[in-house]
Amino acid sequence: MKITDSPAVRGIAKRQLRFYMTNPAPCPYLEGQMERKVFTNLAVPDADLLHDGLSHSGFRRSQSIAYRPACTACSACRATRVLVDEFKQTKRWKRVAKKNGAMLRTPKRPIATREQYRLLKTYLDGRHADGGMSDMGLRDYVAMVEGSPVPSVVFEYREGDELDSPLIAAAIVDILKDGLSMVYSFFNPELADRGIGNYIILDHIAYAQELGLPYVYLGYWVDGSPKMSYKASFQPMEVLDGDEWRLLKSDD
DSSP states (O other): OOGGGSHHHHHHHHHTOOEEEOOOEEOSSSTTOEEOEEEEEOOSTTHHHHHHHHHHTTOEEETTEEEEEOOSSOOOEEEEEEEGGGOOOOHHHHHHHHHTTTEEEEEEOSOOOHHHHHHHHHHHHHHOTTSTTTTOOHHHHHHHHHOOSSOEEEEEEEESSOTTSOEEEEEEEEEETTEEEEEEEEEOGGGGGGTHHHHHHHHHHHHHHHHTOOEEEEEEEETTOGGGGGGGGSSSEEEEETTEEEEOOTTO
16 A cells, blocks of 8 residues: 555645655564564644544554554554444453443543653553563653644543542543544553453543544554454454455454
8 A cells, every 4th residue: 555545645745744664673573573664754734634644544653753564574463443333342341341430531631740650660560571661761751642743632540530549540542533543551550450451442432432433543453463462352343454444353
């Protein structure tokens, strides 16, 4: 698929869009594979329009950069989005919702706080101690939250309706014209047995339904990667194959 195939991108691309390629690096999801990414700068006029078009073409955002896998020998990474209106509330999801029923979501402007950063560090130390974000400092987190040139929000989750209750989860989310794009979420790892990570996704699906938005974008599903297998549980889900979004099937 040509990167500028999206009508929303085409006009901007002719004027000012430049794409670049990263050097090969070990893939964080599939052992023995090397990854490359194509990326472009989102800090341009009409950034929200550009971001919408690139998201439809399988790009993700990190700070002011939009990127997409561009590996020559592998195509396992596929962009995903949940079909909100057709989402199926299984018994499993009802149990997760019940366990976390006291959690309340509060939208915050994309301004980093020390409380959020402390929770992020606790999450990374407990769940991803050997990951690429494990050494993230406060300044890095500030850039992660506040470096967005597109409409974004931080959803904070606390137990009960007391605003001074401990922060137990948070999600950085981009607002698209057709959905919510979950950039990054984190939570208190001591509460992992409640399925909080899954609950955050369920809550975003419910919120998208309230807003009348058709999709929740979950990033990349990587066939063969245990780290990404959970995403396929949120059905029905579409994956981007080439230039076409299609339903993810059980035999994929």
